[in-house]
Amino acid sequence: xxxxxxxERLGHQVEYPxxxxxxxxxPFNAGYWDEARAVARRQMEVFGDAEVVVSASGSCGAMIKIxxxxxxxxxxxxxxxxxxxxxxxxxxxxxxxxxxxxxxxxRFEGRATFHDGCHxxxxxxxxxxxxxxxxxxxxxxxxxxxxxxxxxxFGGTFAVKFPMISTAMGEAKCAAIAETGADFVIxxxxxxxxxxxxxxxxQGSRVQTLHLxxxxxxx
Amino acid sequence: xxxxxxxxxxxARLCAADLRHRHFIQTALAxxxxxxxxxxxxxxxxxxxxxxxxxxxxxxxxxxxxxLEEFASKIEARGAKVFWAPxxxxxxxxxxxxxxxxxxxxxxxSKSMTTEEIHLNAALEKEGFQVVExxxxxxxxxxxxxxxxxxxFPAMHLTRHEISDLFHEKLGSPPTDDPEELTMTxxxxxxxxxxxxxxxxxxxxxxxxxxxxxxxxxxxxxxRLTASLPKVHVAVVGIERIxxxxxxxxxxxxxxxTAGTGxxxxxxxxxxxxPRQPGEPDGPxxxxxxxxxxxxxxxxxxxxxxxxxxxxRCGACLNVCPIFKSIGGHSYGTVYQxxxxxxxxxxxxxxxxxxxxxxxxxxxxxxxxACPVGIHLHHHLLQNRxxxxxxxxxxxxxxLFAAYAFVMRRPAWYRISARLARLIQPLHRWIGGxxxxxxxxxxxxxxxxxxxxKSFGRLWRERPRP
Numbered sequence: 001x002x003x004x005x006x007x008e009r010l011g012h013q014v015e016y017p018x019x020x021x022x023x024x025x026x027p028f029n030a031g032y033w034d035e036a037r038a039v040a041r042r043q044m045e046v047f048g049d050a051e052v053v054v055s056a057s058g059s060c061g062a063m064i065k066i067x068x069x070x071x072x073x074x075x076x077x078x079x080x081x082x083x084x085x086x087x088x089x090x091x092x093x094x095x096x097x098x099x100x101x102x103x104x105x106x107r108f109e110g111r112a113t114f115h116d117g118c119h120x121x122x123x124x125x126x127x128x129x130x131x132x133x134x135x136x137x138x139x140x141x142x143x144x145x146x147x148x149x150x151x152x153x154f155g156g157t158f159a160v161k162f163p164m165i166s167t168a169m170g171e172a173k174c175a176a177i178a179e180t181g182a183d184f185v186i187x188x189x190x191x192x193x194x195x196x197x198x199x200x201x202x203q204g205s206r207v208q209t210l211h212l213x214x215x216x217x218x219x
Numbered sequence: 220x221x222x223x224x225x226x227x228x229x230x231a232r233l234c235a236a237d238l239r240h241r242h243f244i245q246t247a248l249a250x251x252x253x254x255x256x257x258x259x260x261x262x263x264x265x266x267x268x269x270x271x272x273x274x275x276x277x278x279x280x281x282x283x284x285x286x287l288e289e290f291a292s293k294i295e296a297r298g299a300k301v302f303w304a305p306x307x308x309x310x311x312x313x314x315x316x317x318x319x320x321x322x323x324x325x326x327x328x329s330k331s332m333t334t335e336e337i338h339l340n341a342a343l344e345k346e347g348f349q350v351v352e353x354x355x356x357x358x359x360x361x362x363x364x365x366x367x368x369x370x371x372f373p374a375m376h377l378t379r380h381e382i383s384d385l386f387h388e389k390l391g392s393p394p395t396d397d398p399e400e401l402t403m404t405x406x407x408x409x410x411x412x413x414x415x416x417x418x419x420x421x422x423x424x425x426x427x428x429x430x431x432x433x434x435x436x437x438x439x440x441x442x443r444l445t446a447s448l449p450k451v452h453v454a455v456v457g458i459e460r461i462x463x464x465x466x467x468x469x470x471x472x473x474x475x476x477t478a479g480t481g482x483x484x485x486x487x488x489x490x491x492x493x494p495r496q497p498g499e500p501d502g503p504x505x506x507x508x509x510x511x512x513x514x515x516x517x518x519x520x521x522x523x524x525x526x527x528x529x530x531x532r533c534g535a536c537l538n539v540c541p542i543f544k545s546i547g548g549h550s551y552g553t554v555y556q557x558x559x560x561x562x563x564x565x566x567x568x569x570x571x572x573x574x575x576x577x578x579x580x581x582x583x584x585x586x587x588x589a590c591p592v593g594i595h596l597h598h599h600l601l602q603n604r605x606x607x608x609x610x611x612x613x614x615x616x617x618x619l620f621a622a623y624a625f626v627m628r629r630p631a632w633y634r635i636s637a638r639l640a641r642l643i644q645p646l647h648r649w650i651g652g653x654x655x656x657x658x659x660x661x662x663x664x665x666x667x668x669x670x671x672x673k674s675f676g677r678l679w680r681e682r683p684r685p
Contacts, residue, residue, distance in 0.1 A: 001675070001678055001679075001682075004679075004682075016675075016676075016679045018630065018676055018679075018680075019630045020630075021626075021627040021628070021630060021633045022623075022627045024627070026620070026623065027620040027623065027624065028601070029582070029601070029604075030604065030608070030616060030620065031601075031604030031605045031606075031607060031608030031609070032608055032612070032616065032617065032620045033605050033609075035620040035621060035623065035624040036624075038624045038628060039623075039624050039627045039628060042627065042628045067601075070598065070601070118581070118582070118583035118584055118585075119584075122583070122584035122585070122587070122588055123584065149585070150541050150583075150585070151541045151581045151583035151585065153541065153581055154581060155580065155581025155582055155583070156581075156582070157578075158578070158579070158580060158581050158582070159581075159660075159661065160660035160661055161578055161579075161660075162228075162231065162578070162579050163660045163661065163663065163664060164231060164232045164235045164236065164664075165231055165235050165542055165545050165546055165579060166581070167235070167664040167665065168235035168236070168241065168545040168546075169541045169542075169545055169581065170665070172241070172245075172541075172544075172545070194668050195665070197666070197668060198661070198665030198666045198667065198668065199664070199665050199666075201665075201666035202664060202665055202666050
C-alpha cells in the first residue's frame with residue numbers, strides 16, 4: 001500500500017485491476033516459455049488500457065519492459081508487448097524519470113543502506129533514481145555498502161535449484177550490509193528483500209528489510 | 220542429471236562453503252577492479268570503445284569465411300602451413316603427426332586456452348612427448364596436475380606459500396614468500412627448456428586477416444621465446460580469433476589489457492607472420508597454424524547467440540561474476556569458466572550435459588555489463604535454458620509450471636490459492652527447515668517470509684475511498 005499512499009499524496013489517481021496475478025517470470029526464467037507466454041499474455045489483457053503501469057518491483061518491471069520482447073519476438077503479440085513495455089515503469093523510475101520528482105515529502109528516522117536489485121539496476125538502468133528519492137527523505141541517514149552492485153543471490157528459480165550458491169552470495173551481501181552498521185536495508189525489488197530477510201532472520205540479525213515505497217510513504 | 224552436473228553440484232557446494240577460499244578470491248580480485256577502473260578512465264569513453272570493438276568483432280564474425288581465407292592465404296604466402304581442423308580430434312592428430320615426423324622429444328607451450336579445449340597436453344604426453352608450459356601460472360598448475368582455474372589467471376587460487384611449497388617439492392628450491400624469487404626459480408628451469416625444445420606451441424589472441432599475422436599478448440615474454448626459439452612453431456587458433464585489419468589492434472590491445480588484467484597494455488605484444496624469412500636472424504624454420512572450428516560454426520549458425528563468437532577471452536565476465544566468486548574456477552569442470560563458459564560450453568560440448576551451467580546463475584547481468592565486446596551473456600543463459608527445456612523438459616517442473624500457468628490465468632483461483640497459503644503457513648512452522656519440508660531448498664539456510672495477514676487485493680477493497 002506504500003506505493004498507493006505516495007501516489008495519492010502526490011495527487012494521482014491509482015487503479016488496481018483485481019484480475020492481475022503474476023508477470024510470468026518464474027517459468028520464463030526456468031526455460032518454460034510457453035507457460036510464461038500464457039501468463040504474460042493474460043497480464044497484457046489486464047493492463048491493456050492503462051495510461052501508465054507502475055511496478056513496485058524492478059524484476060517484474062524488467063519482465064514487462066525487457067523480457068516480454070524476447071518472449072514474444074516474431075509473434076503476433078510482439079507489438080502489443082512493446083506498447084505495454086513503453087507504458088510500464090518501475091516505481092522509482094516513474095517518480096524520478098517520468099514525473100521529475102526527487103522529494104516526495106517523506107520522513108523516516110534511521111540509518112539505512114540501499115540494495116540495488118540487479119534487474120532494476122542493469123536491465124532498466126536505474127542506478128540513480130532510488131538514491132535520489134532516498135536522499136530527500138527527512139531523518140534518513142543513507143550509507144552505501146561495499147560492492148553495492150553485487151547480486152544478493154536470489155535469481156528466481158536459481159535460489160532453490162542451487163541453494164548453496166545462492167546462500168553463499170546472500171551471506172556475502174549480508175556481511176556487506178552489516179559492515180555499514182545500518183538498521184535497515186532498503187530495496188526496490190521485493191524478491192531481493194525476501195532473500196536478504198531470509199538470511200538476516202536465520203543469522204538472528206536485527207537489520208530489517210524495507211521496500212522503497214514503505215520508506216517513501218512514511219511521513 | 221548428467222555426470223558433469225552432479226560433479227558441478229558437489230564441487231560448487233564444497234567451494235561455496237569454503238569461506239577462506241571465497242575471501243581469498245575476493246581479495247585477489249579487489250586489486251584487479253582498482254586497476255581496471257583506472258585503465259578504463261584512460262579511454263576518452265570506455266563505453267564507446269566497447270561499442271566500437273563489438274562492431275568490429277561482429278563484422279569479423281559476419282564475414283568469418285572471407286576473413287579466414289584472407290588470413291590463410293596471406294600467411295601461407297610467407298611459407299606457413301595452415302591446417303583447417305573441423306574438430307578437436309583432427310587438430311590433435313595433426314599436431315601429434317607433426318611431433319612424430321619431426322622426432323620431437325620436448326615441446327614447449329605458451330598460454331593457450333584453445334589447446335586446453337582440445338586437451339592437447341594429455342594427447343601429447345600419452346604418446347611420450349614431454350610438454351612444458353612456459354606461462355608462470357600455467358607452469359604452476361601443470362606441476363600440480365590441475366586444470367587452469369581461470370582463463371586468464373590460471374593459478375589465482377594459490378597463495379605464494381602454496382607455490383613456494385610446490386616449487387620446493389617439485390624443483391627442490393628453498394622455501395620463500397618472495398614472488399620475485401619464485402619467478403626466478405621458474406625462469407631458471409624454463410629458460411633451458413626453450414633452447415632444448417623441438418617444437419613450440421602457442422595460441423593466438425588475434426589473427427589479423429589483412430596481413431596474415433598472429434597477435435599474442437603477454438606479460439612474461441615466454442610466448443615470444445616459445446614462438447621464436449624452437450625450430451618448429453604451431454599456433455592453435457580458434458576460428459573466431461579473427462580481426463579484419465592490422466589497425467584494429469590499436470583498439471583491441473588496450474581493450475584486452477584493460478578488461479583482462481587492468482593494464483593499459485600488457486608488457487609484450489608480438490605479431491608473428493610465419494616462419495623465418497630469408498635474411499632474418501631468428502624465428503622458426505617451420506610455422507604451422509591450426510585453425511580450429513570445433514563446433515564454432517554451429518554457434519555461428521545460431522542467430523540469437525552468434526555474438527558469443529566476439530569473445531576475446533579477457534576473463535572480465537569471470538572477474539565480476541558473483542557465482543564464479545562463490546564457487547571458484549575448478550567447480551565448472553570446463554576449460555572456459557564463468558559466464559562465457561556457461562554460454563558457450565553447451566554449444567561446444569552438448570546442451571543437455573552442460574545446461575546446468577546456464578541454470579546456475581542469478582542472471583544478475585554483471586557479466587554483460589563488464590564484457591568489452593558487448594556479448595549479451597546473461598540473456599544467452601536464458602536462451603540456453605529455454606532450448607534445453609524445449610528439447611527435454613523436466614516433467615516435475617513442466618507440471619509445476621503448467622499448474623502455475625493455470626492458476627495465474629484465473630484470478631479467482633489465484634485468490635483462493637493465496638488464502639490457502641495463509642491458512643497453511645502456521646503449520647509449516649513445525650516442519651520448516653527439516654528433512655520433510657517441501658520448501659527445504661529455501662528453508663535450510665533461509666527463513667521463509669511470513670505472508671501478510673491481508674492480501675494487497677483485500678486491503679485495496681477495504682480501504683476508505685476518498
